[in-house]
Amino acid sequence: MLPRLALTAGEPAGIGPELLVRLAATPLAANFVAIADRDLLQRAAARCSVKLDLIDDDGGQIDTRAPGSMRVRHIPLAVEEIPGRPDPHNARHVLATLTEAAEGCRGRRYAAVVTAPLQKSSINDAGIPFSGHTEFFAAQSHADVVMMLASPELRVALATTHLPLINVSAAITPASLERTLRIVHDELRAKFGFAEPRIAVLGLNPHAGENGHLGREEIDTIIPVLEKLRAQGMRLSGPLPADTAFVPAQRQHYDAVLAMYHDQALPVLKSEAFDRTVNLTLGLPFIRTSVDHGTALDLAGSGKADPSSLIAAAHMALDLVARRAMSSSQGHS
Known part of the structure; x- marks a missing residue:
């Protein structure tokens, strides 16, 4: 049927x-x-x-x-x-x-x-x-859900969705980031068949904060969550600078990307595969x-x-x- x-x-x-x-x-x-x-x-x-x-x-x-x-x-x-x-x-x-x-x-x-x-x-x-x-x-x-956009070449999940940019930093908390990564990890296994999903996590700030000189969200929030989940067996890379995370040499090392906000990664995806990109809701x-x-x-x-x-x-x-x-x-x- x-x-x-x-x-x-x-x-x-x-x-x-x-x-x-x-x-x-x-x-x-x-x-x-x-x-x-x-x-x-x-x-x-x-x-x-x-x-x-x-x-x-x-x-x-x-x-x-x-x-x-x-x-x-x-x-x-x-x-x-x-x-x-x-x-x-x-x-x-x-x-x-x-x-x-x-x-x-x-x-x-x-x-x-x-x-x-x-x-x-x-x-x-x-x-x-x-x-x-x-x-x-x-x-x-x-x-609890996560927005992901996927093309045949690239999968991008979002830590925040339809928020004004001024509200993004406050919306990314240790609890919300951990919850998002767990959903993405579990759904990459269940929906896409990756036994051990590799997830690249972008930083929030330019150059992923540059050791705190361009913002502390990476040091205070993102890195501690990644270290906690890596210790539990998740394969996470980052936080990566968004401006270099999508170059071909990087892409071979991950199955999906977690971006911190809507317009951080989606322009890359849509400029490459606008007619082949799909929005799906994980969770x-x-x-x-x-x-x-x-x-x-x-x-x-x-x-x-x-x-x-x-x-x-x-x-x-x-x-x-x-x-x-x-x-x-x-x-x-």
Whole structure:
């Protein structure tokens, strides 16, 4: 039977609905279940000149899927979308799709969830505190999580996510850093199959603090945590200066990088493999992957948005589902 992948369309006025339609048009071997407004998807299909066959989801299994077909769990919009112009009236619709995806994954109705980009500001404009998919799914699941972006060549996890730069240093505590490294280590083993993961840890300051001359976070926080976890058997290098950590000679020595803040390492990853990079959330009780880009409101409605990152996210979700199934079968053999 094909794995049931939940798909959320994200911001209705963004490119997400068009990306879902483009993904459905591929021959990828998955039972796609779009958690969205069915009319929104049909309008997106018309803009993309794609023939879309939407089938109401009955929760059942299928062993084949024709390109262009997709199951749908209909969650209606509050107001019809205007491409490029997010409407806060649809904020609760967006959150309802995410809630259904999370609950469905925890209830084993879906094997994984793949998310299209949403517009955080539109949800906040509706008076609902919201800082992103990662934080929302963490709260839904009562889980400590870590954001990771991965391409075929590089994996980057984040010690902090969507924070103003001025708040980053205070957010990196010994407890939070240790918790993050344990999650990354455990998930590299469980999800990616590394028996002894090698993790490169970046410093927070330029030149990793230069022995305290450019900041003391490395001396006071990062180095003590690394020494503690190394003593417990983790293979950790660093803290490394971020400006040299990604050169080819360094990369062969690690399986993943832990960056201290959002923009410290992600520009490297996205400049190399923007169309092949996937956002995934480590630490959840289910598999969640996503695109590595935003809603591209300037492209919405044109039918020209590139679906490569969403297709890569679906491929990674399927790979992780297969690895989980293999691990489970080995554990019961």
